[in-house]
Amino acid sequence: MITFENVTKIYEKGTQPAVDNISLNIEKGEFVFIVGNSGSGKTTMIEMMLKELSPTSGEITVNGQQLNKLKSGKIAKYRRGIGCVFQDFRLLKDRNVYENVAFAQRVIEKPNRMIKKRVPEVLTLVGLADKYRSYPRELSGGEQQRVALARALVNRPDILLADEPTGNLDPKNSEEIMELLDEINQRGTTVVVVTHNREIVDKMQKRVIRLKKGVIIGDEKGGYIED
Known part of the structure; x- marks a missing residue:
């Protein structure tokens, strides 16, 4: 469903990679948290999945489409298969x-x-x-x-990407939104959530991909887990 193969992203003015040689696979129907401190590469990964950014090197495949080979005229159609939720509602x-x-x-x-x-x-x-x-x-x-x-x-959509969906919410509303995301996942949608909310991650007990300085330092089912 979502595959990163040796993906690196370096911004034009950056010296350190925002994402550094990441490889991972998210299967259809999974619920995955991506966690890490600010600057760890979480949002960069989401933006590359949306084809808002292109990797400096490596390949990303989403829903059978190689994003590196996706022509600009096809991007809008590609994004129709992805739902997005952000911290600021938009x-x-x-x-x-x-x-x-x-x-x-x-x-x-x-x-x-x-x-x-x-x-x-x-x-x-x-x-x-x-x-x-x-x-x-x-x-x-x-x-x-x-x-x-x-x-x-x-x-x-086949995939729902949520970037800090509870960032502006109180604990009760945060919990209700996550329960909704869980229900949506149980209906068959692949859900990827970027979050800082450790309590939610610990409670949900889903797969957790942990990033630090653009590198995956953990990938397991369970809670947030300190470095």
């Missing part, structure tokens, strides 16, 4: 909950009849069916993240 402030989620379907030109069916389904999944007319400013942080999650899921 909602459209001038659109209500329904339209924020529907936007992801309109971008890929889904017909209105399908949008009217799918958007309520996914809002029900994340527990926001009754908030469809609300605007982001009227929602709590946890509710905004649920909208972002609904938008990421509405096109039924």
Whole structure:
């Protein structure tokens, strides 16, 4: 599903690799945490999976596609198979909950009849069916993240990438978002979560890939584990 083969990323002004000769394989249907201190390479890995960045060397394959060989005109289509959730929600402030989620379907030109069916389904999944007319400013942080999650899921992606999805949330909302991600994973979606939240990682007991200065220093099922 996701394979890194000897992947290194060095930024133009950097002397130290952000990611240093990483190799890993994430199977279809897995739930994986990527953890490490700031600057360890976590977000760089996510951005390379999204084809926002290209590796300096090595190969990345996602969902059967070699990203190194992916032409610029094919990137948008490739990203349709990946849902993304970020720490800052990235909602459209001038659109209500329904339209924020529907936007992801309109971008890929889904017909209105399908949008009217799918958007309520996914809002029900994340527990926001009754908030469809609300605007982001009227929602709590946890509710905004649920909208972002609904938008990421509405096109039924094979992979969900979450970069610090609980970074702006209190412990209760953080736990609820992670329970949702777990449920989504159990429905068959491959889930990759970047996080600093040790309590959540310890509680979930999933596969944990630990990074330090761009190098994988641990890859096992269980808790966060100190260096």
